[in-house]
Amino acid sequence: MDYLKIHCHRCKGKFELYNHSMQNEDKPPRCPHCQAQMTQKQWDDLVNAYLTFHDVNKNFIGSHEDRGTALFQAELKVHYVPRENIYMEE
Numbered sequence: 001m002d003y004l005k006i007h008c009h010r011c012k013g014k015f016e017l018y019n020h021s022m023q024n025e026d027k028p029p030r031c032p033h034c035q036a037q038m039t040q041k042q043w044d045d046l047v048n049a050y051l052t053f054h055d056v057n058k059n060f061i062g063s064h065e066d067r068g069t070a071l072f073q074a075e076l077k078v079h080y081v082p083r084e085n086i087y088m089e090e
């Protein structure tokens, strides 16, 4: 089972998106706290990336269960750092 945790930097709130709501034909989601909404392009990109990542993890399990390969699961984490706060060595 996997889902996405979305961080809204407008209101600092978080919300989850589950597999059943990750269909391209759905409207882009809104932050349930402040009502900020993704653009259609952002939503389409997110759904496509999610489905690809979901399949990779599903295939790890299938390979493990069918052929006894080592089991891996990949988890993507994101931490936003404003561009001006990234230290660049001269």
Ligand SMILES: [Zn+2]
Pocket (backbone or CB within 6 Å): 008, 009, 010, 011, 012, 013, 031, 032, 033, 034, 035, 036
């Ligand atoms: Zn929000």
